[in-house]
Amino acid sequence: MSGHAEATRAVSQPRRRARFSARRAWTRAGRYLVVGVALAFFLFPIYWIVVTALKLPAEFMTYPPVWFPAEPSLIQFRLVMKLRGWEALRNSLIIAGGATVLSLVLGSLAAYSLARFNTGGRHFGFWLLSQRMMPPVVFVIPLFLLFRDLGWLDTHHGLIALYTVFNLPYVVWMLRSYIAGVSPEIEESALVDGSTRLGVLWRITLPLVLPGIIATATFAFIFSWTEFLFAVVLTRTNAYTLPVTISGYFGSQGSAYGQAASLAVVATAPLFVLGLLVQRHFVRGLTLGAVRG
């Protein structure tokens, strides 16, 4: 009996192995198929906006669509930048940059306090975070009235102040977790040598968490750069940002799409560069540290 079983096993072993490797080849082919379809679906729209920006006006309202522009041209790009493009880019840089710097300066102080002194206990951190949970539209009406009374409508500093406040809970929460990862003993020796808290924070702690700071700053910049609702409500003819300017082309038919697409590429390119730079922090940054990438 046992000899017979041994014999069948000896026969079937190679066959089973062959079947097994065939199945693995199929599985691998299937995986590549899924990945290929996913890449096509997720990358084609990006290709399309770039190509639309490079087309000549005659090429983007045609059927069938023009898949490859005959003569890629920057004419739309030049046109839109001269009109409102440079101004919008400048506004976006000032506003997103200003809000990023301010929220990082204020936020790192608060984050240090929460990490080292446990200021306000557990609830304070969560309360701060809960500020980000509400739909922004809830704040739009009171802020519109407030900004009107302060004379802050359509100003750079108005949007900088607002985006700073909306970034702060995020910045504090992220930096707190990075700072908590630095051992307090490193700071204590400097404190004993007579340094002040701020000196220690500036010269010892912050340099140690620099990668975390860069990642947090990048996300704060992206949030401010992409924000649309407040920008469209609180700006008109002076402090309009890139998203607002692009949205201005939506009413127009046909001919202006090329200019809108060019401006869209201008608005997107810096984010791709920044995003790929902080790739490794991506998951942690977007889940407020709840999931480590």
Place this chain on the structure above:
Amino acid sequence: MSAAVPVDVRERATIRRRRGTFAGRRRRDGWLLVAPTLVAVLALGVFPLLYSLLLSFRRWDLQVPGQPFVGLANYGTALADGRVWASLQNTLLITVVGVGLEFVFGLGLALVLVDELRGKRLIIPLLMLPVMMVPVVVALTWRLLWDAQNGPVNFFLSAVTGRDVDIAWLSHKGTALVAIIVTELWQWTPFMFLVLLAGLTAVNPELYDAAALDGAGWWRTLRDITLPALSAVIAVSLLFRALDAFKAFDLIYLFTQGGPGTSTETISWYIYQLGLKFFRMGYASAVSYLVVIGLTVVATFYAARFLREEPV
């Protein structure tokens, strides 16, 4: 010897006092460092919310002079307002269907890409790109794609079905909602994918070995090993995406402006219209507050139910 006792007591008192001041100074320093953040958040976060609470008890209207106090009347009107409920329904539809599909596709992609695959290190950053895009740019891009006459979507569907497809996607309620959801999931499925991939990578491989030894098939391994091990990550990712999808505004503004009629309105769009188009500030604030209250209740319940461990 007789003098030693008071000295000792005095010394201890000094030490105690010094320790007391040390702790006190730490607390004071702590609050000083937090103060700028706290002031900023109070001024532009908490104050506007309180201000809009006050507004919600007033009739603030362009037609009515002054802003008479009307108590809870705005809330009563809101609860009986069909557009509030219809826009909530649209918002929930977009949130539930959109985030649900994002989860399924994101998990599928993560399962495909969790094991070694040639080119993986190039593929993953490429799949990240949609997440990094400006929502307004996403809206512009997809408006070109959904275009009825010249859009690649209709072209693709025509090629696949062999018939002439010329759906005016953004002009009918049903197709517009489909377009909104597909566009949403184009931008955010990669987020789900990245988060779930991070979770999958962290699952203890011994669990899979044990399952393989027990002869568990693919489906049983997924159901009994993978998903339970991922439950915390799943809870976090769903919460983040749902809160975000519930805010749906940009796509509505740029695709349909809530139309045709008011059929694709979301709650954010309706509040925006009430306050900044019709200038019914009091009423818009009351609707906002109903959303704040509802969302707080749901989020608290969800956090208590699914987020047991502290998410840090």
